[in-house]
Amino acid sequence: MTPGRKKILAIDDEEDILEILQFNLSAEGFDVDTAISAEDALEMNLRQYDLFILDIMMGKISGFHLADRIRKEFNIQTPIIFLTARDTENDRITGFNLGADDYISKPFSVKELIARTRAVLRRVSHENDKTDTLSDEFIVNEEKKRVESEGAPLDLTKKEYEIFSLLLSNPGKIFPRNELLARIWGNDVIVTDRTVDVTIARIRKKMGDKGHMLKNKSGYGYYFDE
Amino acid sequence: MTPGRKKILAIDDEEDILEILQFNLSAEGFDVDTAISAEDALEMNLRQYDLFILDIMMGKISGFHLADRIRKEFNIQTPIIFLTARDTENDRITGFNLGADDYISKPFSVKELIARTRAVLRRVSHENDKTDTLSDEFIVNEEKKRVESEGAPLDLTKKEYEIFSLLLSNPGKIFPRNELLARIWGNDVIVTDRTVDVTIARIRKKMGDKGHMLKNKSGYGYYFDE
DNA sequence: AGTAACTGTAACAGAAATGTTACAATTTAA
DNA sequence: TTAAATTGTAACATTTCTGTTACAGTTACT
The missing domain is CATH 1.10.10.10 (Winged helix-like DNA-binding domain superfamily/Winged helix DNA-binding domain)
Known part of the structure; x- marks a missing residue:
């Protein structure tokens, strides 16, 4: 547990996806919290995290919409990785406009998940030193x-x-x-x-x-x- | 890590799997205890073991969830080998490799079981000697x-x-x-x-x-x- | 300007949080 | 089984934090 331990919030309405994310990323030394809905996520103290992993397709509030609120309303610029089943051009464009830092398509390999997570955090870790x-x-x-x-x-x-x-x-x-x-x-x-x-x-x-x-x-x- | 005989706890809700694990690993000189459910396992003194072998798919508490509790709540970092059914294995888990942990797909060969068990225990025991x-x-x-x-x-x-x-x-x-x-x-x-x-x-x-x-x-x- | 509403802050009272001790209950070791 | 060590909790002391009031100062508005 080094001083630079990163906190990740995973948001998805599928329990099993959350479990997979939490278990595997924890094992890699990340500090992982989960939220089962966008509404739940919005109740949390979002500012503490270094990365959000966010499913695009969720119940009432879509992942895109949540990302938008996090960025605009809360003014939080923490990087976001989107999980998506749809792999269409449109989604990618919308996501990148919102400042998505990466995409992972479901089903994903754990190896890929970890690699992309590390990559995004490495990219931003120079800009922001946890404070x-x-x-x-x-x-x-x-x-x-x-x-x-x-x-x-x-x-x-x-x-x-x-x-x-x-x-x-x-x-x-x-x-x-x-x-x-x-x-x-x-x-x-x-x-x-x-x-x-x-x-x-x-x-x-x-x-x-x-x-x-x-x-x-x-x-x-x-x-x-x- | 205790010197000498290694203690293993196998957790699975299938009686016959537990028997296979216990029989074969005991024959190899390991000290094997079993638990028929996550709930039972949680009642045991988990700290005494050198390795857990854990089925992902169990009744109320999934293997992932149990692993999570062992790690976070009890703060026990003992390595875990997961058992997964071959037919549910997919990309999500392919390529999974995190530190001391490992996966074994069911049905497994006894040879593979023993090899992976030895490998995990060997890997961990080298991480000794750390003040x-x-x-x-x-x-x-x-x-x-x-x-x-x-x-x-x-x-x-x-x-x-x-x-x-x-x-x-x-x-x-x-x-x-x-x-x-x-x-x-x-x-x-x-x-x-x-x-x-x-x-x-x-x-x-x-x-x-x-x-x-x-x-x-x-x-x-x-x-x-x- | 005059006046009513609004805001800033000091001072006090009370509440809550924390530190410490003593002792009972439980666990561990001999 | 004992005795010693460890752990849990109540009780009390102390510190820190919070809420309210009173009143002075400001602002908004006619």
Whole structure:
């Protein structure tokens, strides 16, 4: 288990495919999580992964559509390998437009799977060193749940970290208080809106002279702005 | 790996296959136990074996799934040979070759069975002799299940050792309590989260003035930090 | 400008998480 | 079978985190 152990999320609605992926890639030293549907995947903390392996044909939300949301909505540029039974020209083109990094046709050989996985990760590993650099000013390390600014840790608490990394992942996007409450605190917890304000204030304080980068849009909510 | 006679656990829901395995491998000088289901196998002391032979297709819990649990939940890295039925074998599995593991297709020849068994055990036994130096401060000897610090043994108990070596192998990575419980204690054991805290405290104590290197991230879990 | 709504933050109170100890229960070794 | 070692848990101490309030400052709007 070297420091560079890669995390992979496999998403497929076929249980047996997930098992094969998980078992074989784990054996190769990858850290593999699975999701049985696009909906499930969207509930997970997607930012932690180094690679998605994604079946194109799934129930309600197709693999293409999910890839689109991951890239556009969450602004996550993690590489994606598509699993596909259809081997048509159209699919390949659509996939590459979405930034697919590779295709594997089912049924696939385990050897091929591992080879392509390694290839994709090797390709991107030079660009991204496991710490997500989401802004010029801040480095978010999901594994360590840490944020660094100019080499110094920000030392955020759990709630603070979760708000900060969410806002930072969506620069410019305004999050209303009730959305932050729902996503960070959870829907069943009953706390005042003001709690958000205070938490934001605490983050700003720890950000020092960069505190102004967490902005408020009066009447709407908070957002990160570089 | 224990010296001398090798212990093998064969797991299959077909009685006659178990008989064939037991008879032939015993004749070759191996010490063979059997389990008629994954559930039965999970009740056994899995750590004592040098090799598992495991049918992929079994009742409730598939071979893949069982293998996964053995590896992840029990944190046992003992090699596994899979049995697969010839007619379900396809491209997915062709070319499968991962470290110490192997495949044998049913129906198999006794000659092939013995050859692969010997091969796997030989391969693994060469990976001996590894005192892993994982940090500047600590030397972990996986074979002896010992940790040394400045020449002096830390004298960790089993649980303590397993937590310590896991954290040390993943410096900086935060392990939530429930993940530690799953990986060290196993998923079916019901113990409090606080058990982890106490075990950590005991390790820290034995680490003396280096105890602070086992850190806690409030709300998340524990990690090793140099 | 005036005023009502909105936001920022300090200060306090309370809750939650973590560290530590003591002791009981269980396992292991002799 | 004993005794020793290991493990689990309750209880308490301590630290850290969170929520609310109060009030000052800001913004939006007429």
